[in-house]
Amino acid sequence: MPTHHVDRRTLLAGAAIGAGALITPGPALARSGDLAALERAVMAGRDDSIRRIQEWIRTPAIAAENRDMQKGADYMAALARDAGFTDVEIVPTDGHPGVFGVLDSGAKRTLGIYFMYDVKQYDATEWSSPPIEARLVDKPGFGKAIVGRGAVNQKGPQATFLAALHAFRKAGRKLPVNLVLVAEGEEEIGSPNFRQIVTKPHILAALKRCEGIFLPASWQNSQGAVDVNLGAKGIIELELIASGEKWGRGPKKDVHSSLKAMVDSPSWRLVQALQTLVTPDGNTPAIDGWFDTVRPLSAREKALIAENAAHDSEADMKQGLGVPAWIDDLPFARALERLASQPTVNIEGLVAGYTGPGGKTVLPARAVAKIDMRLVPNQTRADCEAKLRAHLDKRGFTDIEAKVSGGYDPTETAEDSRLIRAELATYARQGVKATLNPRLAGSWPGAVFTSAPVSLPAGHFGIGHGAGAHAPDEYLVIDSTNPKVAGLEKATMAYIDFLYELAAIK
The missing domain is CATH 3.30.70.360 (Alpha-Beta Plaits)
Incomplete structure (x- = not known):
């Protein structure tokens, strides 16, 4: 059923200039004097940002099927160059290639970015909207969304971060941190060759200069809350x-x-x-x-899980999963402990x-x-x-x-690292409830970064909402009708604020 569409650019253009309409800026961003110019650039680049997500979805690279992997790497490299990365190279491995690039703005601190350009397989007959057409559809309860394989896992959030970099270029502003990009095309088959990319001497040297590594994410739930994961299985x-x-x-x-x-x-x-x-x-x-x-759960991890259980809705989780009970009919808190520890x-x-x-x-x-x-x-x-x-x-x-x-291997990141503290500070400023989660029950190759020889904090950051990873009708919200969930422009500005926060945090 169609929803009433508001012309957000028109609505926001008058309010944004000098007023911080999209986000509440952190002290570093506010002091920079860049806020108004960046917000104008984000809104001016809206159509390009949507097109970037759609075109990336329409260029599927599926490692499990050995489908268009070189094309996927080439496209990833082109996206990186277009966003301002230099020394971009396609990195060969024993399997499918990766991509590396740097963006040196002359800043004091450097942040690592992890991207994946491959996606899961799909059966088009199971989808209500074709999986690689990237159509804009109405999503009841959320607003206008792009539907397609990779929309939320991970092309949509990654392209939203790239939109932030385009806004810096369009506004003529320097990034507050330098960036190092490492991307792979084998995440969906267990990253069998990713360590080969990361440990190449010049790539490892670039990563060793970083404060940490993050993967863009759009994981707000319907109430606008997010998890800050301190690790992953x-x-x-x-x-x-x-x-x-x-x-x-x-x-x-x-x-x-x-x-x-x-x-x-x-x-x-x-x-x-x-x-x-x-x-x-x-x-x-x-x-x-x-x-x-x-390793058993620590007392701190148990305390975090107990706090999460007290605030999360067990009924909503069961309904969303379609399950009537947890293993052994465990109470909710014990089930969450099992999820993190087993x-x-x-x-x-x-x-x-x-x-x-x-x-x-x-x-x-x-x-x-x-x-x-x-x-x-x-x-x-x-x-x-x-x-x-x-x-x-x-x-x-x-x-x-x-x-x-x-x-x-599993991955763990210290709660007091600059990366995690910058995430929490940015979320708090945007009014996003952020819950510390000891461990993501899913997996991503963060251990390649947190273990030797890289040995850096690693995690996820981003606002916005999407769902359906690995499933039919995967989507990413573009125009949010839910006041608790960020749409495309606000999610883009949140990445900008996060970069300023990481540059300034003590």
């Missing part, structure tokens, strides 16, 4: 494969199912192996030694034999389980991969292949 993505050929039993190609009476089944072989990985309820990893290095072994998909309509009486020669394992401090990818292999071998499953496609 690590991940291992893999396939477990059972085959008659590798096993030396069962068929080497699919055979008639009537032969099950005398022929072994690789599918049942895989099921038996999977059952050893978790407790009977499927909720707790049972891999030998899996919990040996797991490693997981999850089956993403099971594939064997015929999966089309109706039946097909075959005994499959090959069965595959797509698995992701979330890791918590102090687990490491290397140690967990070794433990998985040893666990399977000990139980006689030496024939089950573990084909790892990617992954990385």
